[in-house]
Amino acid sequence: MSAPLFLVGAGALQSVTTGDVVRLDGPEGRHAATVTRLGHGEELLLADGSGRVARGRVAGVGKGELDVAIEDVTDEAPSQPAFTLVQALAKNDRDLLAVEVATELGVDEVVPWAASRSVVVWRGDRAAKGHAKWTRTVQTASKQARRARIPRVAEQVDRRGVTDRICAADLALVLHEEATEPLVSVDLPTDGEVLVVVGPEGGISPEELQAFVDAGARAVRLGSIVLRTSTAGAAALAVLSGRRRWS
Numbered sequence: 001m002s003a004p005l006f007l008v009g010a011g012a013l014q015s016v017t018t019g020d021v022v023r024l025d026g027p028e029g030r031h032a033a034t035v036t037r038l039g040h041g042e043e044l045l046l047a048d049g050s051g052r053v054a055r056g057r058v059a060g061v062g063k064g065e066l067d068v069a070i071e072d073v074t075d076e077a078p079s080q081p082a083f084t085l086v087q088a089l090a091k092n093d094r095d096l097l098a099v100e101v102a103t104e105l106g107v108d109e110v111v112p113w114a115a116s117r118s119v120v121v122w123r124g125d126r127a128a129k130g131h132a133k134w135t136r137t138v139q140t141a142s143k144q145a146r147r148a149r150i151p152r153v154a155e156q157v158d159r160r161g162v163t164d165r166i167c168a169a170d171l172a173l174v175l176h177e178e179a180t181e182p183l184v185s186v187d188l189p190t191d192g193e194v195l196v197v198v199g200p201e202g203g204i205s206p207e208e209l210q211a212f213v214d215a216g217a218r219a220v221r222l223g224s225i226v227l228r229t230s231t232a233g234a235a236a237l238a239v240l241s242g243r244r245r246w247s
Contacts, residue, residue: 002146003043003044003045003055003146004032004036004038004044004045004143005044005045005046005047005053005142005143005146005147006024006028006029006031006032006044006045006046006047006143007028007046007047007048007049007139007142007143007150008022008024008028008046008047008048009048010048010049010050011048011050012048013046013047013048013052013053013054013073014048014052016054016070016073017070017073018070018071018072018073019069019070020069020070021059021067021068021069021070022046022054022056022067022068022070023065023066023067023068024046024065024066024067024068025064025065025066029064029065029066030064030065032044032066033061033062033063033064033065033066034064038058038061038066039058039061040058040059040060040061041057041058042057042058043055043056043057044056044057044058044066044068045146046068047142047147047148047150049142049148049149049150050149051075051076051077051078051148051149052073052074052075052076052148053073053074053075053076053148054068054070054072054073055070055071055072055073055074056068056069056070056071056072057069057071074148076148076149078108078149079106079108079149079245080190080191080192081170081171081188081189081190081191081192081193081194081244082108082109082192082193082194083106083107083108083109083193083194083196083237083240083241084107084108084109084110084111084165084169084193084194084195084196085098085099085102085107085109085110085111085196085198085233085237086111086113086157086162086165086195086196086197086198087099087102087110087111087112087113087198087229087233088113088114088115088117088118088198088199088200088204088229089112089113089114089115089118089119089120089121089122089130089156089200090118090119090120090200090201090229090230091119091120091201094201094228094229094230095112095120095134095229095230096133096134096137097230097231098198098229098230098231098232098233098234099134099137099138099141100137100138100140100141101141101230101231101233101234102151102233102234102237103137103138103141103142103145103147103151104141104144104145105234105237105238105241106147106237106241106245107151107233107237108149108151108152109151109152109153109154110134110138110151110152110153110154111154111157111161111162111165112130112131112134112153112154112155112156112157113156113157113158113161113162113197114156114157114158115159115199115200115204115205115208116159116205116207116208117199117200117201117202117203117204117205118200119200119201119202122156127156130156131153131155131156134153135153138150138151138153159208159211162197162208162212163211163212163214163215165195166195166197166212166215166216166217167215167216168193169192169193169194169195170189170191170192170193170194171186171188171189171192171193171194171195171218172194172195172197172212172215172216172217172218173186173194173195173196173197173217173218173219173220173236174197174204174209174212174213174217174218174219174220175196175197175198175199175220175221175222175232175233175236176199176203176204176209176219176220176221177203177221177226178219178221179219179220179221180221181218181219181220181221182220182221182222182223183220183221183222183236183239183240184239184243186218186220188240188243188244190244194240195217196233196236196237196240197212197217198229198232198233198236199229200229201228201229222235222236222239
């Protein structure tokens, strides 16, 4: 089993080098010491979310904290092309499932989208709570996947916000069951941003689809099976990763 990964604050590993001893405290330290119950000499990874990872071993265990002797520090370059998932808000936490699996599959950014057919609505305090929930989901999934870079959770967008993101992307793909172009046949860029748009339970409205295509997106299909909003984005990311990252 690979060494568990724990998150430290942004920039906390910037000056860390081999031979240093780093204290892991706070919620992550308590989890490592009392839940994972790491003991002296056991290996673990520390990441600050920016691509820097410190590999080390437990040098001391305190009450809810660990001292970690650093053995190696590496910097992981950003993946190219970058994958962004525009995920429509969905009920019963199906959007959270989509974000979780997308993170495990290597997505670089997730964008909450208030689609016209979204049952869930983020407004006021609910918007802040929803965004925080997505952020926690991304962090937890990043730890599970041993990711050195934590995906960014963008602010919620409406139709206009999605079209703006489409215009800025190097390639924008809208998953749609009535599309005729297969995703597997699309030529992918070697760098830049690939944007994938996934609609809610009721699907993307004709008006939204037309606006996105007019902005430069391409409507594509995964296959003959219609997937849920919670799984469509993950399936698309798996296809894209297989063609650009997993070879």
